[in-house]
Amino acid sequence: GEMRSLAAGVGDLKKVLSNVKTKGVLGEYQLQGILEMILAPEQYGKNVKTHPEKGGYVEFAVKLPGKSKNSGNIWLPIDSKFPTEEYVKLSDAYEIGDVDEIGASRKRLETVIKRYAKDIRDKYVHPPETTPFAVMFLPYEGLYAEVLRTPGIFEEIQREYRITITGPTTLSAFLNSLRMGFNTLAIEAHSNEIWEILSSIQQEFCKFGEILKKTRKKLQEASNSIDSAETRTRVIESKLKRVGEIDRPDKTALPDESKQELEQ
Secondary structure (H helix, E strand, O other): OHHHHHHHHHHHHHHHHHOHHHHHHHHHHHHHHHHHHHOOHHHEEEEEOOOOOOOOOEEEEEEEEOOOOOOOEEEEEEEEOOOHHHHHHHHHHHHHOOHHHHHHHHHHHHHHHHHHHHHHHHHHOOOOOEOOOEEEEOOOHHHHHHHHHOOOHHHHHHHHHOEEEEOHHHHHHHHHHHHHHHHHHHHHHHHHHHHHHHHHHHHHHHHHHHHHHHHHHHHHHHHHHHHHHHHHHHHHHHHHHHHHHOOOOOHHHOOHHHHHHHHO
């Protein structure tokens, strides 16, 4: 009875995974989780219309800085794909050891992956609004490994459609490298700002030196004037001292008119 219940649960899970919309949602959730874990929210967008002539919206797109400050951002489209039916048939063929079915299933998987790559290129890649390439995300490592096991498919899709295939691990490594690039660009931008500030400070400091030179000249002139005033003060004090040494005439011995004149 437990085995029958387990078999029923597996059957229900298979029905869920056989639904195209459900598979897309699962892949989208996994892709969103990786982006949220590695990048900041402002570094990527969801449901972005990258091609103005097409009506579709790519699931996610990473914001890349443009060549200049005025050129704006460039989108890197990332779309998740999940060819469940072909992958399940290939896995079943491995389990029963059917060599012919393995070859046929792998051929079908290769055809589906190429169709996905062409669809992503036609709908979402549109330079200069986007990068000249896009990323196809396969949500399971086993599926990604089976695609890579097909000889030449990875290189052919890159060459013919400019699509890079990634699994969860390779996408994480790819996004980490982009994040390091973002940090490097941020450091470079701040370095340029600091250099501009230092250049302006250097110019202002030269002007400040000229003002100090003029101020020193004025202060020197004021100091010379004070020295001259002190010299004149000493001369005046010397003369006043001589005046004080002169005997004051006795008023009693003078006529009244002379006394008045003396008082005056």
